[in-house]
Structures are given as C-alpha cells and as structure tokens.
Amino acid sequence: MTCEEYEPETVCIFQNKSQDTLTIVVSNEYPDTLYPMDPEYIIYDLMPGDYKGIQVDYSDWYANGYVLQLFVYDASIPKLGAYLRKQHVEMAHYTLTKEDIRAMEGIVTYPPQPIKK
Numbered sequence: 001m002t003c004e005e006y007e008p009e010t011v012c013i014f015q016n017k018s019q020d021t022l023t024i025v026v027s028n029e030y031p032d033t034l035y036p037m038d039p040e041y042i043i044y045d046l047m048p049g050d051y052k053g054i055q056v057d058y059s060d061w062y063a064n065g066y067v068l069q070l071f072v073y074d075a076s077i078p079k080l081g082a083y084l085r086k087q088h089v090e091m092a093h094y095t096l097t098k099e100d101i102r103a104m105e106g107i108v109t110y111p112p113q114p115i116k117k
Contacts, residue, residue, distance in 0.1 A: 014044070014070065015051040015109045021075040022046045022091070022110060026054065028066050033093065045075050068101070070094040072110050 016022050026042040044052045072092040092112055101108075 013051050013053055013107045014046065015107060016046040016048060017109050018111055019048045020091070021048060023073040023075045023077070024052065025071040025073070027069040027071065029069070033069065033095065068094075068096045070096070070108060 014024055022045070024044040024046060026044075042054075044054070046052055070093070071090045072094075073090055077089055092110055094108060094112070096104075096108070104113075
C-alpha cells in the first residue's frame with residue numbers, strides 16, 4: 001500500500017495490522033508526551049485490519065520544530081483526557097519527525113514497525 005501523492009508533511013495512512021479495535025489520537029503538543037489536552041486534537045477509530053488516511057498538513061508544526069505524535073489506545077477505553085493522561089494506558093506512542101515519516105513512505109502501522117534508515 002502506498003500513497004499516490006505522498007508529501008512528507010502529510011501522514012497519508014495509519015494502518016491497523018492488529019486484531020484490536022483502536023483509537024488513534026493525533027497531537028502536536030510535543031514535548032508533552034501525554035494524551036493531548038488541546039481541544040483541537042484529532043481522533044480516529046480503526047477496526048482490525050483497517051486503515052485511515054490522515055490528510056492534515058503538518059508543515060506548520062515542523063516549521064516550528066514540533067513533531068507529530070500519534071497515541072494508540074484500545075477503543076473500549078473511555079475517551080476521557082484527564083483519565084488517559086493520568087493512567088498512561090496507551091498501547092503505543094509514536095513521536096515522528098518529517099524524516100521518520102519520509103522513511104516510512106507515509107505509512108504508519110500498529111503494531112509499530114522499525115523505521116528504515
């Protein structure tokens with residue numbers, strides 16, 4: 001699976017290769033590596049084997065030195081920001097630079113795959 005028009009500032013695809021239903025939370029609050037408190041964060045739910053195109057331009061984030069963070073949770077956990085920040089129940093946490101996304105050819109997977117350098 002590849003992106004036809006891949007730009008390194010855009011995460012094209014998040015792919016769920018697990019048997020779990022996931023909740024994906026997108027954040028730019030780095031270096032805060034806990035569940036985002038910004039009300040503008042983005043949430044996606046993904047069924048097992050499914051994928052989601054995340055078509056948001058992150059070039060402003062990268063220009064300001066931010067990184068893209070993706071938090072992965074079991075979809076059955078209540079989406080209560082304060083609870084998630086306190087309990088640290090994420091299944092995975094990705095902190096990705098533009099170079100990381102380019103190395104992954106725009107495809108981020110769960111479970112995590114090693115980044116090709």
